[in-house]
Amino acid sequence: MIGVIDTSALIRLFVPDGPIPDGLEEFFQGVERGRNIAIAPELILVESANVINKKRKAVDISEEESRQLLLDILAMPIRLFPHKPLIQPSFDLASEYELTLYDALFLALATAQGAIVFSADEAMVKVAGLMNL
Secondary structure (H helix, E strand, C coil), X not given: CEEEECHHHXXXXXXXXXXXXXXXXXXXXXXXXXCCEEEEECHHHHHHHHHHHHHHHCCCCCHHHHHHHHHHHHCCCEEEECCXXXXXXXXHHHHHHCCCHHHHHHHHHHHHHCCEEECCXXXXXXXXXXXXX
16 A cells, blocks of 8 residues: 655654544554555655754754654655656645645645545545545
């Protein structure tokens, strides 16, 4: 199984500030065993680093914790995809479903790769359901 991991889902694995998306932990167990493949647009790295930085600034996590969390995220077995081939379909999805282009990028990748979507973002989960992802 191929799964697109969005930033909200990835962060939840490390910072339990809400529910972890259904099936995500089991999916990553399958990744570790070579049965599943986790993918994401390169944007996930910038978004994750931004979330970590915000949590550090808000003193939700320490400087040391933020640096370790970033290293842990960078070490995750997620195959990254460049943005350029996904921009046009992302733009179209963002328009059609009233999404940010950032969120649409993950959905465009899922569509292109025949993948399911793991997200903690309710709006993205709803649209992914409408798109049968």
